[in-house]
Amino acid sequence: MSRPLIGITTYRRETAGRSRFSLPSAYVDALRAAHGLAVLLSPGEAEPEALLERLDGLVLSGGGDLHPASYGADAHERTYSISRERDDFEIALLRSALACGKPTLAICRGLQILNVALGGDLHAHLPDVVGEAVSHRQSQTEAALHPVRLQPGSQLAERLGASELAAVPSWHHQALCRLGTGLRVVAWAPDDVIEAVELPGEAQLVAVQWHPELAGDAAAGRGLFDALVSRAERHGKGLR
16 A cells, blocks of 8 residues: 655755755654654745645744744844744645645644644743743753643544643744634643644644654554544545
8 A cells, every 4th residue: 555645844944054845753653663764844935835736744843933924023132043934835735735734743843833823923032921830842952741631522533532641752943823713722732832732624734832743652643643644545536
């Protein structure tokens, strides 16, 4: 049986030294472990909708901050690695994926892209809002760990078979503030930072703030990639 072809968005275009696009290998490793066939999607493609048509599924990866102008905010001194090229590319991909019901896993920045694409906004620097009692970002090289509580009866809770997660890998300093149109919060960190949302009627979409590619074989890690690949296989066969 052929493996579903799933696109993973890369980080922004880097121009210092040798120009390049990059992506941590953990995303690809997690998708391959779930028997998906990974293809990297670099920002700047003039026809993202046509690109999406060739895919069975989509992963919106983490990475740098969204440009504050994309959600009507001013720059913050802690904003980093912004790229309008990447923002525009991923927002177009996400809107196309929603329009056609393409199976999508939105991770960290990907969750924020979803919120902004639907008209929401972000906390520019989370510690300014909730303090640092809960660590959401430990360092540039190591993820923080914290528990998450899930909304009982939500699709995410049912997929994970849990109402609480003991420790998920977290790596962000921004988070959802005002929700985009139609979104419903289904998971929270101990400080009430939004950790996952759902879009009622869109079972093909999973959007989480934590990093499942770093969570190993746990349900909140490998399980989310397994579920994406399963949905992509069904989508490729024209099934719902």
